[in-house]
Amino acid sequence: MLFLGTFSPTEPDAGQIIQKTTERYSRNALYSELSIEVIRPGWVNQLGVRAWARGDTYALIVITSPSRDRGNTFLKRGDNLWHWIPNIDKTVKMSAAMLGLPWMGTDLSINDLFNNHFDPSEYTLQLLPDEVIRDTECYVIELTPKDDVPIVWNHIRVWVSRVNYAQMQAGFYDENGDMVQLMETADYKEVGELIVPLEIHITPLTIPGNKTILRLTHYDFDVQLEENFFSLQNMKRQW
């Protein structure tokens, strides 16, 4: 019986773990203020951002600093992306591909800003032996994208804390099996049912010396945002 106890039937499988971590992350609407630090071999630069999001579908992002970029606004509605450029008073419709590409000189894409969780239906999951990350025992799950899903990575490995189901880190691998990007989270905050990492580090491993650190300086998970909040008119408001 003791023997059976160590292989407890309550031990979750990969799908359940991902499901659980997703539950702990996803929220309906979110208002946040972010400070993004871009680190490059020769320089370090700060970017201040205010963002409103509703699910994965809607997002409005306003740049607040530095002053030369202040007021630049990005609107995401599904796969559509617009950019309002205040100093030439123009709204530019951008291609959907931009949602997944590095944004404003950071190592993050707009999608990365809001969906740092994985949809289990898009991947084949495999549970690997546990590992210890920063003194925390973690489940290790390998996610391999299904054939028809447009995801650039060959596979992704996610380290999920056994303690609070927070995603401690995620590694993104290319077809040679080399990790090309590493995402680490830190400074967890419990907000009701949610576990929120206040700091996210993105390190592209192919370019030495590059790193982006995202800090959540202010947040509100109780904000009520209607669909029509995410409109082209609202983009041009002086936030």
Add this chain to the structure above:
Amino acid sequence: MSNFGDTKIPKTKLHWENPDLTEFECDDAMLLLKLAWRNTWRNRRRSLLTALSVVITLVFIVFLESLNKGVFDYLIENEINIYSAHLEVFHADYVQQRNVQQALRNADSITAYAFGIPAVADVRKRLEMLVLVSGGESSQPAVLWGIEPDKEPMLSGVAFDTTSPVSENSISIGRDMAGFLGVQAGDSVVLIGQSYYGRIAAMHVHVQKLFDIPIRDISQHFIIAPLRLVEEFADLEGGATSLHITLDDKNHASNVSKHLSEIYDEEGLEINSWIETLSGRLSTYELRMAAVNVLKIILFVVMAFGILSTIILTNNERRQEFGMLMGIGMKRRFLLAVFMMEMLVISIMGVLVAFAVVFPIIAVIYHNPIPLQGEMVTIFSHFNVDPVIVVSRDPYSFLKNAGIGLMLAMMLSLLTSVMIIRLKVAEAINH
């Protein structure tokens, strides 16, 4: 009959009377020269004709070379002034990717350092980036080219209306681009691009002038702007995508390049000298010089035949004289020396006359370049370059060709030496 006898020769100095002496003394050399000089003027016409073939050949060759070199140097010098300078400094990554994010951030400190190197005359910064330019109803990609107007007078003369100071918000676009965008001078256009930090860069700018560079690529795709504007646009104050270093003497390029790359070893600089940048032009030049060299060979052959005919004539006319001289006891060796000296005197005379003829011509053209005619004038003036033909004043070219001419004359006179060596005295006297 020869009138050799009219030369007054001191009895004791006569070399051929003293068989123990194997080397000429100084006095003998003077005597030799004196004899050769007098012999030269015994048959003036023959000597002058020989000298003339040397003169004509040298004048042609030197003029041709100096014209070719001059025109080419002028073009290279202009290209260096307008576009490339003697040394171009980039970040090594920029050379590969041509992206403003690989610009030289510390361009100002490199510039300051470069100014401390003695051979460096000037350092010009350029900041070049890809942008989207939008005006009227159309947009198109373009190269935004930031220059320092006061340091690049030729280019800014083309690009801007320099009668009024160039404002920091002014750009100049080509006529073809203006046509496509549907804008005029005085209109406003929008530039959109990416800053050094990878962020959006957007700006309203004022088109001060439409420039007239008759190269379609440039006229269609280039925007020339003051460096300050591009620095602000790229959010990169004090930076540059390239530094253009001009030198007091372009032959110092490799030294300065080595010096800079050692100091800024860790920055990963790529330094190209004008020889690398203009390698295409230089090979064109070498091809043209090869053609000039073929012409040169032909001219030298013509000259050689001129001299050869004189020598053959001499051989026939003076056979009896030579026989007689040897008959009265002149050493074959001395006779040979006199004859060689004669040829040398004639050739040197030719060289001197050629020098006297060609140098004033070159000097006059050098100081008063020949103006070009026709369509070339408009092409040159678009680049703010004087439409003229210039010549090079390189004394080395003259010395080199004079040397070749003299050597040829000497080699040909050896033919006569063979005749003198084989001369049978009795036969020659009765010739």
